[in-house]
Every structure is written in C-alpha cells, then in structure tokens.
Amino acid sequence: MVEGMKLGCRCGQVRGRIAAHPHWQGNRLTCYCKDCRAYLQHLERADCLNEFGGTDIYQVPPAHITISQGQAQLACLQLTQRGVYRFYTQCCNTPVGNCFSAFWPMVGIVHSFVLESLDEQVGPTTGSVYCRDALARVPDELKGARSHKVMVLRLMAKLLAWKLCGKNSPSVFFVSGEPCVAPQQLAPGSAVDKG
Template identity: 80%
Template sequence: MRAGMMVEGFKLGCQCGQVTGRIAAHPHWQGNRLTCYCQDCRAYLHHLAQTDSLNDFGGTDIYQVPPAHVSILTGHDQLACLQLTRGGVYRWYTQCCHTPVGNCFSPFWPMVGIIHSFVREPLETLVGPTSGSVYCRGALGRLPDELKGARSQKVMVLRLITKLLAWKLCGKNSPSVFFVNGAPLAPPQQLYSCSADKG
C-alpha cells in the first residue's frame, strides 16, 4: 500500500464482544504497523494470559495511530490498564475477557499502539505488511530476516518520532478515549518491575 493511499476505517473488538470500537479512515502515512519484541510487551500479554497474541518469536503485531482516530463504541466501563514500571506505558485491556487493546505513552503524546488481537480483521488485509520491527534483540530465538520488515530499527524510531511531531502539531492527541481531562479513564494497575519500560 503506497503512502498516499487511504486506509478505510475498520472495526475493533474484544474476544467476547462486549467492547467494540473503530479506527477512522485515514491516509496510509498516518498509521504505522510494526512488530515489537521487547520484554515488557511480552510481560503484558503473559499477565493477561494472552500469549496467543505473540508470534513464534515473542513479537507483538501493533498498529500505531493518533488517538483522534480511535473510538470505543460499546463497553467503555470494561476498559482497564496496567503499568509495568513507574511512570511507564499505559497498557490497556478489557476486563471482560482480558483482550489486549493497546499502548499509550501519556495523554500528551499523540500515539496509540493498537494490538492486532483487538482488530477484527487481519492487519495485513487492512493496512498492508509490517513496516519493520523494534527490539529485535529481545526476540525468542534467531529472528528470520523476512519477519523483520523492510525498515531497520533506527529508521523505525526516526519514523515514529516524525509521526509523533506531525500528529502533535495537528492536534491529533485529542480527543482520546483513554484519557479524560489528562487522567487515564481507569486507574492503572501498577505491576512495577526493574525492567525498563518500552512500548
């Protein structure tokens, strides 16, 4: 899918169907699909007993978009979050069936990393192949080149920084379904560890 093309809006939903949502239609460049192999993404999914959301090498398929593109249609009261480190990433999930929803840095940073298991259709079909991978050294075993994606980690980080700045300038950090008046919609369960939070 080329950068100038539009991504059609698509449905979000948890495994039991109580929580539903949608990502609005947007230009392809405003989204960013990647695979994260960090320890904290794995710890989050292990805590939720959702390891089926990991690939064979312990990676999580994530689609990053600005918060303004994400809406929750039903089940707001089922949204919950946790933090693995003090002041770290807010990792959202559904209380009803422990479906992982997505990751947010804070209400001031305009990015939500939607976990693929909260998307009702395969990301490959909706937005095309992954752009690249991050924290590849954390993969469980030797990671095949074909799974890494076309872009290096350095390029992926620069790409995200560029998108964050663009989204911030465009005011895409709000509205956010995950924060109300600068505070998280639900108080985070704090599972502090000595590991460095990633995202």
C-alpha cells in the same frame, strides 16, 4: 487511504472503530521488547505473540479511535510506576493498546483488538523494533524492510506531525490528561518499560 476498521474484544462486550485515515497516519510494526511480552503474559494472552515473542501493533493517532460500546470494561496496566499505559478489556483479557501519556499523539493498537485483517487493510509490518529481545533470532523476511533505528526515526517524525495536527485528542484512553481508569501497577521499581 486506509478504510475504517472494526475493533472489538473476543467476548463482544467492547466494540469500537479506527476511522478511515491516510496511510501516513498509521504505522504497523512488530515489537519484540520484553515489556510488551510481559503485558501479554500477565493477561495470559501469550497466544497473541508471534513465535519469536513479538507483538503485532498498529500505531495510529488517538483521535482516530472511538469506542462505541463497553468503555467501562477498559482496564489499564503499568509494568512500572512511570511505564507505558497498557490497556486491555477486563471482560475477557483482550489486549487493546499502548499509550505513553495523554500528551503523545499515538496509540499502539494490539492486533488482537482489530477485528479485521491488518494484512488486507494496511499491508504487512513495515519493520521491527527490539529484535535483540526476541525469543529467538527473527528471520529477515519476518522483520520487515526497516531497521529499528529507521523505525524509531519514522515514529518521531510521525509523532511530531500528529502533535502539530492536534491528533492526541480526543482520546478514549485519557480524561483530562489522566488515564480513563486507574492503572494497576505490576512491579514498581523494576526494569524500564520501553513501550
């Protein structure tokens, strides 16, 4: 089991929690894709990237996330019209997490929104994706044990299991299938947003 973890923005207005859950219902990875980087750079939070331009993400089913205060501070970005929904807090530009849609039972919580040490609570990153988009060659010891292909296959298996368990709802990020706040779109028609 992974213990419950406190969530919060850096100014303290938004507070929440990841509920305690079995290990298989969480997945820590580092994403080096350009879109995750563009999202943090747009928020002027490049300080949340690692030195190779990667984002440390903990993927969990939305049903495990609660927001206890400051829900109205949540804002949403989309890099492209059909891109991933990327949530942040408008009070202090804390990156919160990424979701594909209300249908998919997964939110990638950005480490900046977790008030506790992911290393201590869930252990090191299990693998990295989109290393080819990193700012420099990512050393093997930082990548984690699993390759991009294995990580994608594992994620698909988890998505299926979480969907079958109905873990896509309730979600603090969606209301009646739509994002809880209207997403701001950055650059319609530009590159594909991979998540």
